Amino acid sequence: MTTIGIDIGKNNFHLIGLDGAGNIVLHRKLSRSQVIVRLANLPPCRIGMKTCVGAHHLSRQLQALGHDARLMPAQYVKPYLRGQKNDFRDAEAIAEAVQRPRMRFVPTKSVEQLDLQAMHRVRSRLVRHRTSVINQNRALLLERGIAVSQGVRQGAEAARRGRGHGGGPDVERTGDAVPSQVEIRRAGPRRLRRQDLPGGNAAQRRDTQGSSLAGWGFQ
Secondary structure (H helix, E strand, O other), X not given: OOEEEEEOOOOEEEEEEEOOOOOEEEEEEEEHHHHHHHHHOOOOXXXXXXXXXXXXXXHHHHHHOOOEEEEEOHHXXXXXXXXXXOHHHHHHHHHHHOOOOOOOOEOOOOXXXXXXXXXXXXXXXXXXXXXXXXXXXXXXXXXXXXXXOOOHHHHHHHHHOOOOOOOOOOEEEOOOOOOOHHHXXXXXXXXXXXXXXXXHHHHHHHOOOOOOOHHHOOO
């Protein structure tokens, strides 16, 4: 036996072995714990696998046993699939593809390389989550008539200003709003004044008759 194709699964692996003439001499289904024990008793040969979860770990183990483990992208293996797709035919296609002289192989990554890749992927996921939360908050503020500039820093500064009521270069009011009952209750004994409202000074100038807003709790 000179070539083995392994279709990697979550719990079970499917193996197809070929001799020098291309005939199938191994047709076996093994559990994850049985693969290394079975291949450790075989003479060194070329073993092909698709790059999927756990492939780099298994490749390092097989290389330590003296085998020539090769990893291939799944799209390069698909043209060698014959008939209806199943696990054993996938393994046979892998065994055929790994023998091609012009096949493009993926280098086996070390533990350190996989750790660095994992850090980048986790950070990328956190950045995407942070961006989605910021965009959601900007949309919610726009429903309240508050436009916040794009960016993490602008959003944080707007939040520190107290939901954007203070205005500034990063926050723009798109329309006047009447304070809610919660804001009136928070005002307490001080009672909100007209100039505390957006555009309050202009409203005060328009109110030439001196009418009061006692019904809203303003003076």
